[in-house]
Amino acid sequence: MNISVLTLFPEWILQGVNISVVGRAIQNELLTVSAINIRDFSYDKHKRVDDYPYGGGAGMVMQAAPIYRAYQTLMDKIQSTKSKVKMIYCTPQGDPFDQKMAEKYSKEEELIFLCGHYEGIDERVLEMIEMDWVSIGDYVLTGGELPALVMIDSIARLIPGVLHNQDSANQESFQGSLLEYPHYTRPQSFQGKTVPDVLLSGHHEKIENWRREQSVLRTFERRKRLLDQADLSEKEKEQIAQWESEKGL
Numbered sequence: 001m002n003i004s005v006l007t008l009f010p011e012w013i014l015q016g017v018n019i020s021v022v023g024r025a026i027q028n029e030l031l032t033v034s035a036i037n038i039r040d041f042s043y044d045k046h047k048r049v050d051d052y053p054y055g056g057g058a059g060m061v062m063q064a065a066p067i068y069r070a071y072q073t074l075m076d077k078i079q080s081t082k083s084k085v086k087m088i089y090c091t092p093q094g095d096p097f098d099q100k101m102a103e104k105y106s107k108e109e110e111l112i113f114l115c116g117h118y119e120g121i122d123e124r125v126l127e128m129i130e131m132d133w134v135s136i137g138d139y140v141l142t143g144g145e146l147p148a149l150v151m152i153d154s155i156a157r158l159i160p161g162v163l164h165n166q167d168s169a170n171q172e173s174f175q176g177s178l179l180e181y182p183h184y185t186r187p188q189s190f191q192g193k194t195v196p197d198v199l200l201s202g203h204h205e206k207i208e209n210w211r212r213e214q215s216v217l218r219t220f221e222r223r224k225r226l227l228d229q230a231d232l233s234e235k236e237k238e239q240i241a242q243w244e245s246e247k248g249l
């Protein structure tokens with residue numbers, strides 16, 4: 001997969017992706033990440049890319065022209081390779097990013113992220129470019145760079161071959177709309193707290209059953225609404241109904 005990020009802070013993106021799992025994926029040529037500086041596409045002699053908002057008000061607005069030029073230059077380059085392109089606009093006004101989106105985007109050949117800054121971007125260029133509007137949560141950040149890095153991280157780890165053990169991606173929280181079960185490692189006893197016996201039993205099936213139960217319980221306790229989308233057995237549904245009646249829900 002090739003990822004390109006249109007940004008005013010390319011060094012922020014490049015520093016963020018060269019670490020840990022994503023950094024290794026890049027080294028192993030499973031992924032490329034390039035950052036395109038929108039400022040390079042300004043025709044202003046001072047390389048300005050922002051201006052005052054029409055109608056007044058606080059802050060500055062990113063101008064349409066440098067973004068559109070950066071986008072077109074990138075698209076010309078990508079389209080010469082005939083690859084399919086999906087573009088994401090990082091915005092607090094977008095659809096909330098989740099694991100399902102990460103899975104969908106991990107199947108793309110070419111992803112482009114557009115990062116805003118200041119008060120935002122001139123609406124006209126947002127109308128001209130076809131993009132998914134995506135938010136990483138209901139809070140406002142300074143720029144789209146951290147959201148792009150968050151999304152790149154969660155997408156990259158789903159690309160086949162990126163994680164040493166692909167099972168770990170398949171079993172993680174939100175897979176099947178359940179949170180993941182709790183983990184334990186050595187020592188067996190820590191400050192008097194011991195590891196659940198079943199995990200020491202060596203009995204594979206019992207361990208799997210215990211983990212599944214813990215997943216359902218955790219999801220019930222912490223993110224109950226996720227259970228609406230989960231694929232649950234009749235026995236699990238009965239168990240949930242019992243927990244609900246115990247809690248008077």
Ligand code: SAM
Binds near residue numbers: 120142
């Ligand atoms: N004035 C804008 C608004 O109220 O919608 C917010 C602008 S914000 C200060 C600057 C940029 O940060 C946005 O254009 C967007 O690219 C990015 N950004 C901020 N919060 C974000 C979030 N929760 N998810 C995705 N991108 C975000």
